[in-house]
Amino acid sequence: MSKPEEVGKLKIGQYIVIEDEPCRIIELEKSKPGKHGSAKARIVAVGLFSGQKRSLLSPVDGRVDIPLIEKRSAQVISVGEDSVQLMDMETYQTFEAPLSADDELRPKLASGVEVEYWSALGRNKVVRVKG
Numbered sequence: 001m002s003k004p005e006e007v008g009k010l011k012i013g014q015y016i017v018i019e020d021e022p023c024r025i026i027e028l029e030k031s032k033p034g035k036h037g038s039a040k041a042r043i044v045a046v047g048l049f050s051g052q053k054r055s056l057l058s059p060v061d062g063r064v065d066i067p068l069i070e071k072r073s074a075q076v077i078s079v080g081e082d083s084v085q086l087m088d089m090e091t092y093q094t095f096e097a098p099l100s101a102d103d104e105l106r107p108k109l110a111s112g113v114e115v116e117y118w119s120a121l122g123r124n125k126v127v128r129v130k131g
Contacts (some may be wrong), residue, residue, distance in 0.1 A: 002065035002121070007041045007058045011055060015048065015067050018056050022048040022067040022087055022120045030060060051100075058089075070119040073130065079109045086117060097124040105129060 014025050023045030033039040039060040041111065046053055048069075058064065065107055074086035083096045097117060099106060105126055111117070114130045 001068045002066065006060075006062045007043075007062045007064055008039075008060040010041070010043065011062070015069060016043070016056075017065040017067050017121070018043075018045055018047075018054040020121070021050060021052075021054065022069065023054055024048060035108060036104075047048070048118070048120060049125055067120045067130045071127075072117055072119065074115055074117050076109055076111055076113045076115060078111060079106075084109055086115065086124075086126070095124060097126050099126070 005016075010025060010028060010109070012028050013026050015022055016025060017023070025043055025045045027042075027044035029042045029043075031040045041058055041060050043056040043058070044053060045056070056064070073089040075089060077085040077094060079088055083098050085094060085096050087094045105128070108129045109126075116127050116130055118125050118127050
């Protein structure tokens, strides 16, 4: 899920949706309006799930989507080669979240460990180990 927001109100560190990927803004430049055009904004952001840099050029009065990111707790059930199976601590729902090969969380993950995960646009990501 996401909500619309005006490009002119965005700040560095906020999350936006670029090409169906939630991204965190790392650079934001706004140009002044010219004689024959409106003010533009150039946004550079890093994907939340992919880690890939993406850019967006848009009029300042244009609209972009802001992803609604849920930050929740889960318990690790099992750790696979490229994913981890989790159980939500509130709903007791089980699901899998992907792990990248260079993920620094991998050595800390074991059955029974409590983690924080983020859920946005139907995808999940383990962010940190609690405790």
